[in-house]
Amino acid sequence: MNDIKVELIDVVKEFPIQRGETTRFRAVNNLNLDIYDGEFFALLGPSGCGKTTTLRLIAGFEQPSSGQILIDGKPMQGIPSFSRPVNTVFQDYALFPHMSVLQNVMFGLQMDKVPRKEAEGRAVEALEMVRLPNALNRKPKELSGGQQQRVALARAIVKRPKVLLLDEPLGALDLKLRREMQFELKSMQQELGITFIFVTHDQEEALTMANRIGVMHDGNLLQVGRPEEIYETPATRFVADFIGETNFIDGKLVSHTAHEGVVSIDDETTVTAMIGADQVANGQAVSVAVRPEKMTITAYSDTPPSTEHNIVHGQVAQVFYIGTDTRYAVRVGKSALVNVRVQNTAAHHTTFKERDTVTLSWERSVARILTH
Ligand SMILES: Nc1ncnc2c1ncn2[C@@H]1O[C@H](COP(=O)(O)OP(=O)(O)OP(=O)(O)O)[C@@H](O)[C@H]1O
Numbered sequence: 001m002n003d004i005k006v007e008l009i010d011v012v013k014e015f016p017i018q019r020g021e022t023t024r025f026r027a028v029n030n031l032n033l034d035i036y037d038g039e040f041f042a043l044l045g046p047s048g049c050g051k052t053t054t055l056r057l058i059a060g061f062e063q064p065s066s067g068q069i070l071i072d073g074k075p076m077q078g079i080p081s082f083s084r085p086v087n088t089v090f091q092d093y094a095l096f097p098h099m100s101v102l103q104n105v106m107f108g109l110q111m112d113k114v115p116r117k118e119a120e121g122r123a124v125e126a127l128e129m130v131r132l133p134n135a136l137n138r139k140p141k142e143l144s145g146g147q148q149q150r151v152a153l154a155r156a157i158v159k160r161p162k163v164l165l166l167d168e169p170l171g172a173l174d175l176k177l178r179r180e181m182q183f184e185l186k187s188m189q190q191e192l193g194i195t196f197i198f199v200t201h202d203q204e205e206a207l208t209m210a211n212r213i214g215v216m217h218d219g220n221l222l223q224v225g226r227p228e229e230i231y232e233t234p235a236t237r238f239v240a241d242f243i244g245e246t247n248f249i250d251g252k253l254v255s256h257t258a259h260e261g262v263v264s265i266d267d268e269t270t271v272t273a274m275i276g277a278d279q280v281a282n283g284q285a286v287s288v289a290v291r292p293e294k295m296t297i298t299a300y301s302d303t304p305p306s307t308e309h310n311i312v313h314g315q316v317a318q319v320f321y322i323g324t325d326t327r328y329a330v331r332v333g334k335s336a337l338v339n340v341r342v343q344n345t346a347a348h349h350t351t352f353k354e355r356d357t358v359t360l361s362w363e364r365s366v367a368r369i370l371t372h
C-alpha cells in the first residue's frame, strides 16, 4: 500500500447564515478520507453534495470550520493555497484570452521565477504530453473546447504538483471527445505518477477511470471503495441507486444472521439476501437490491435453479429491445416493477411478451438487504 498523500480528518465546512435562513449551511459534514500517493481518486455525487467545496478545502481556497487537512503528513492549516503542493484544473479552464497557448502554460512558472529558457522547455514538454505540440502560438479562442481543456491541463501539470485536483474537467466536452480525454487523462496520470483527485457527477466516468471512488450525498461521504466494491456491494440505498441501475424490492425482514436475512414480500413470497445495511432489525421495512443483469427470466416455474437461488413470480409489463440486450419490466407482487436485462447472445432464443407470467431468479449472494 502506498503512503497517504492527502488526509481529511473530521472536516466540516459550514457557510454563514444567509438571508431567509435560520441555521448555518453545512456543505461538508465530518469528512474522513485518506487518499494514497499515486492514486486516481474520484469524488462522485449529485449536484450540490459538496464535491467542489471539498476540493477547495484541499486546495486552500476555503478553510475548514473544524477538522484538519494533511498533505504528506503536514497540517495545512495556515498554509496559503499557493504554498500547497497542489494544483487545480477548474471546470471553466480559466485561460488568459490575450496570451498564446505557450504563454498560458509558462505563466505559472514565470510567477515562480523559473528562468525563461527552462520555463519554455517545460511548457513545450507539458504541451507534448497533452498532445498539443503544434498549437504553441495560437490564442485560446482559436482552439476547440477539448483543446482548451488540454491547455488547462498542461498549465496544471507543468508545475509538477504532487496532487492534481480536477473539478469536472470533462464536463463541457461532447461524448466522443470525453471518452478520448478519459483515456488520455488516465494514461497521463499513470505516466506522471501524480495523485489525481477527480470530481465528477458521472458514475460511468468514475467507474472507468478511478482506482477508488468516494460517493458523496448532502455533504456526507457515504462509501469509499474500488469501483467493483461500490458497484457490487453498495452500503446504502442511495449508493445502489446512484451507481448503475438497481431494482429495489420492498419487504419486511423476517429473520437474520450476521450475513444473511430473509425478507417477506407482500406476505406471500420470501427471499434470502446478504445484509448490506449497517444495522437491521427483524420486522423492519427493508429493500432487497438486485442489479438487472444479475437476474434470469424464465417461463413460470416453481423450482429454483439451485438451493442458492431465490425465485419470484411476476407478469411482464413491458419489453424493450435495445439491440445488445432485451430489457423486461416485470410486475412482482403488488407494487414492485423489476427490470431484468437479458443479453442477446446467439444462443438466447427465449423471448417473452407483455402479460406473460414469468419467474425471475437470482443467486442469494448478489442481492443485498438495504434500509431506506
Ligand atoms: N460560498 C458559499 N456560500 C454558501 N453556500 C455555499 C457556498 N459554496 C457552496 N455552497 C453550498 O454548498 C453546497 C455544496 O456546494 P458544492 O459547490 O460543493 O457542490 P458540488 O457537489 O460541487 O455541486 P455541482 O455538481 O453542482 O458542482 C451547495 O448547496 C452550495 O449551494
Ligand SMILES: [Mg+2]
Binding pocket: 051, 052, 053
Ligand atoms: Mg461543483
